[in-house]
Amino acid sequence: MTKPAYKLAHIDKAEIALAARKGLMVADSHYFAWPAKQQERFRATMSEKARQKVECVLIDCLLGIKCSAQELPNTWDDIPLPKLNIINWANLLTQGIGEDYICLNEHMAEGKSLLDFSTLYDYDYDNYLFQEEAKKQDFSGYKGVDYFAYQYTSWVRLLIQEQFYYASFMSLATHFLDEIESAGSDHIRQLIPHDYVDGNDQGKPEKGGFLWDMKVDAGGLEAQLEELQSRWYVYQQERWVALSRSISDLPSAVFIQDPDWDDDPHRLFIFNNVTTLKLIRWQHFLSDCKPLITDFSLMEEQLKKEIGDAISWLSENHKDILKNFDPKITKLRKKTKIIMSSRAMEDLANIDSDDEPYQ
Known part of the structure; x- marks a missing residue:
């Protein structure tokens, strides 16, 4: 190849x-x-x-x-x-730091730097504690979740063979869920065709920017779609935990993929569990990853099965909702107002436009 x-x-x-x-x-x-x-x-x-x-x-x-x-x-x-x-x-x-000039493209707490964390685990666990505390403050009644490797993807930049790369660090469970979510979203659109249309307040000036008001048009099945998406969200959370648990005791492995997303060099580093994170030091990242690199083809059958199970689950729940769900029952929720800057609105409008070629 x-x-x-x-x-x-x-x-x-x-x-x-x-x-x-x-x-x-x-x-x-x-x-x-x-x-x-x-x-x-x-x-x-x-x-x-x-x-x-x-x-x-x-x-x-x-x-x-x-x-x-x-x-x-x-x-x-x-x-x-x-x-x-x-x-x-x-x-x-x-x-950047270390052999690979590695750098987190993320905000860090005041007074902290990547040098304060020896291994990927040290940083990831610290980030987990931070995220858990933030959720407890933001959501009353939040019960917390157990720690597993890379629940939150990290965005990284580094040199690979003296060449610049953007990179994403994620767990194997998160990578599986990304693929499952993508396939599931496509299937939901087949089950209940829908689109997003401008609401009455879309684009109206508001202090600090403009209102973002998009509505779902599902041909009269908006309530059923919302119920299916709500169940789908819970399913994904449960599968992430189950997958994380099932691979927590597997031999350490790092999977690498080079997605062809755009004109930028991007590499995915996928870590299967916490033990793997403890073996990889920030200052020797690529060197420590090298002996752990594993062919992702070994996981493809499991991923295929997970996607198949998810599609079946969605189809079954879709049938149940059409048969038993009462769309007249409205769930109570806090109404939110989204205000976007003019620059953000322009970026969304131009998101599909071609980038200017490098000169």
Whole structure:
């Protein structure tokens, strides 16, 4: 099987490295006089002020756009998507850690950095505790769930063979659920054809933006559709827990996939259980993954069965709802108002448009 060409092969790596070097020197003129560990800590814990200086240098060197720290947010918004890859690559060289310049593309708690977590498990368990506490505060009566590997997908950037990649870290159970949810959603649309149409308040100006008001049109079966989707949500939650439990004692394994989603280089790293996470250190990520890499074909039969079971479950529940469900019974729910910025509305309107080609 021919290995697909690297999607950013046209980008000049030397130019990116030079821009990153300039940015780090602007952030602190002593940077290249420090030992490697001190440089790494500086990259991982850089202040917001220093980070802004670095980004202004990168945008100037690589795109020829001069901006101040105050202008930076608007400048970022105006950079065409394909050219963001250039800046993101250079940015990674100014903030990544370890052998692979790995970096979490997520907000971290004040005063914390990736260097505070030795293994993937250390970070994932800390994130689990944070998410559980947040849910207890946001939802009265929340009872909590047991910890399993990567309930919450992480978005990551790193170098693989000196090439820039976006990456997603997830558990095998979560990957299964993504595939099950996708197949299930398609099946629900076949069972009860539906679409989303503008509500009466869609796009109306509101303080801070515009109202987002989309309604479901299911040809008179809106209540039945809502009931099926509600049951489907519960089914997915239960299957995730069951799958996580069933694979928790399996030998450690890492599965890798390269989805062809767009023009960006993206890699999925799929970890089967907590034991696997404890074996992989952030600073030696690819090296630690290498002996654990397993062919995903070993899991395809189980995934196929899970999808088949889910489709059967949906069909059975659809029949039950049409026969026994009373659509006149309305579930009480808190009404919410969604306000979107004008930029977000524009992005949604243009989501299917072609990206500007890289020049």
